[in-house]
Amino acid sequence: MTPTLIEQESEIVGIARRARQAARWLASLPYEVRCEALAIAMALMEERKQEILEANETDCAIAEAKLAKGEISSAFFQRLQTSEAGIGHMIRQVRDVAALPDPLDKLISLTELDDNLILEKITCPIGLLGIIFESRPDIIPQVVALAIKSGNALLLKGGTEARQTNEVLVSIWHESMARLNGFPCDAINLLHTREDVQEMLHLDRYIDLIIPRGSRDLVRDVARHSTIPVLGHGEGICHIYVDQAADLQKAWNIVFDSKTQYPAACNSVETLLVHEAVAPDFLPEMCESLRCAGVEVRGCARSIALLADITPATEVDWETEYSGLVISVKIVRNCADALDHIERYGSRHTECIVTEDQDAANEFLQRVDAAGVFQNASTRFADGYRYGFGAELGISTGKLHARGPVGLEGLITYKYRLIGNGQIVATYTSGTRKFKHRSLSVVR
């Protein structure tokens, strides 16, 4: 509730309240105006490229000292650093979003409840979103583009290390919005401190959704403290089950790609489950190849009997997202065993079966409870760009609202519009009239 005495309002509450008002305006701007903001921002990023690079150099200089002291990792430093090519990539990301169709005011269903009493279910923006991310400044152009395209306002909180870069990037969006008459500039806001985040996570009166983008620890910490719904994913413990009817060459390709193509990704594989009938033919060569690629293999008792020099896998291994060059291997008696293991240890992210047996595949695809269930394809395909969404806001392992890779539609909800000419409920409860409930059309 807005405080009656406006003086009591904290700075963040003021920002959130104004952003919420801006969201209402943004939602009603014509599609062309929202697109124009993206077009101007792309041009400005090109124009103000030098300024972005200089700000990033300043950030990097400070971060370098932290790197030397071991306060940040070199991976962290690399994510912070941008370049001319990096800015080109940011511009392309905005262009990808610009190319997406308008997600607003789409009719989902239309029902004639009675004569001249029409119920429309129609898409609309969620409202005000809180985005929390770590060092990567390139998140800003993509997320702001997605938000403006979908009519949502933003509170952005980036990593302190990227502060200068983030400020220039946000100022570019403010300049773009300021050039458009009547564009609500309060829609996009950058917060600065950890305390800001703590306060933000409790503004459930103003903020509709929190999206943390970054490490597992960040997501877990945000989910634990937020009174606002959170869209994100905790863990990516993905499995590949190589069935007795697998084409072993396909299995080799898929496992190798899923583990080594980008091991830090949440959609890379952590545990390999192999049917006992094919384990002797498959595992020795597979594991040798993985080890040549620098992957440490940890195995169950049965796989140890088959493979030389591997570490025994413990209970902890089955529950671990390695996010690196380690894989655990388990030999199973059948598909049901594989399903039980996945049900027990999987994080509902992405699970794959390799098989030529369509019955086994169907059972797996039907029974596994995960955002993505794959047959004969690398787990690394679980990604918004590869799915063809044009942009990815993140991956959700929750089951409500948006599941799996989330594109623009993750920022959209719906409302019901009922258009009558004076109808009242008493007419229907008394039996004077009956509802028709005639579906007029479904566009989507």
Added chain:
Amino acid sequence: MTPTLIEQESEIVGIARRARQAARWLASLPYEVRCEALAIAMALMEERKQEILEANETDCAIAEAKLAKGEISSAFFQRLQTSEAGIGHMIRQVRDVAALPDPLDKLISLTELDDNLILEKITCPIGLLGIIFESRPDIIPQVVALAIKSGNALLLKGGTEARQTNEVLVSIWHESMARLNGFPCDAINLLHTREDVQEMLHLDRYIDLIIPRGSRDLVRDVARHSTIPVLGHGEGICHIYVDQAADLQKAWNIVFDSKTQYPAACNSVETLLVHEAVAPDFLPEMCESLRCAGVEVRGCARSIALLADITPATEVDWETEYSGLVISVKIVRNCADALDHIERYGSRHTECIVTEDQDAANEFLQRVDAAGVFQNASTRFADGYRYGFGAELGISTGKLHARGPVGLEGLITYKYRLIGNGQIVATYTSGTRKFKHRSLSVVR
């Protein structure tokens, strides 16, 4: 995570774990079998009617003593009590659910990512749901029917006062399931104590969604303590704005129906906003009619000048869901003032404009952020049955997943199935092949 030492598992965790396994089976049962469970349960409710009535008499006898001591209200007692007609109503509710189409395995989209690499987005059950309700035993048949129809398992916690009735009703469903070969009876469970609920609200490893059905206090309490997503609504502070271009006869009908047709409902109106140009013509007669119907009118300073004998409305009135025969009245200068008031005090449930001016209506319908925005119709239409959903699980004022009246689709999520023939991501990142991303069809 399942505990390694199974002995450490509490009773509720055991129930939840088995229910989750049952959910996986339930989800893969053919549509006909799920429907058959509903058909058998309907017949059994008819057969075992006397048993239900006797259990209910036992519950009511105990509750009557509590009523005499003032420990429960007479409204509470009435909701607890059932009758032959009440059982007939329960059976009809199950029949309504049985008549709904199968919500599972519906293709939402189909995309050809590349040759022989097909991405399906397909509906599936959410999994295991926790339903918490108060005295009304008639919630059980409806909710169990919805759950079985949609392939979800349930943990039910009803009010202690309805314990005997609830047990008979649940045993009817168990009997129905037991008659069907291979039906996972662990899917439907009744919990008994408050401690069970407290433990249930933290079983986020097993339970996917909590749905509290009952008073505002129940919903608020559950939302505060649950680590599992909650579907429900906190408050229903609904407004009607009578515009300067309103047909005043329609306005009179709509306001009268919205306030008096069933004042305890969350979709009844709490605050009436009237354009200053029509207030002198409209308000005196409107308020006189409301007062004749037993409604207390509280008004802003300007309306007091117009109306005799009304109580001044305070800040607290604008924030209050009366859930009874009280209405607050405010005269506003224009539509923008009405929108500001709604933005500030509305609970995003249902908001209505009465006007013949389509521009004003469009601005209102576009700008109001609520699950339902109505033009020229009673707020009481905001209801799953009236919307034509066949059954209503509840009303959500949240914006994620399901919004407004929630029918069967509130119990449904989706997953992505990717069917390939050995494709790996490296082929695409290296540029050897390019994605096609061709939309093959959209069924829904």
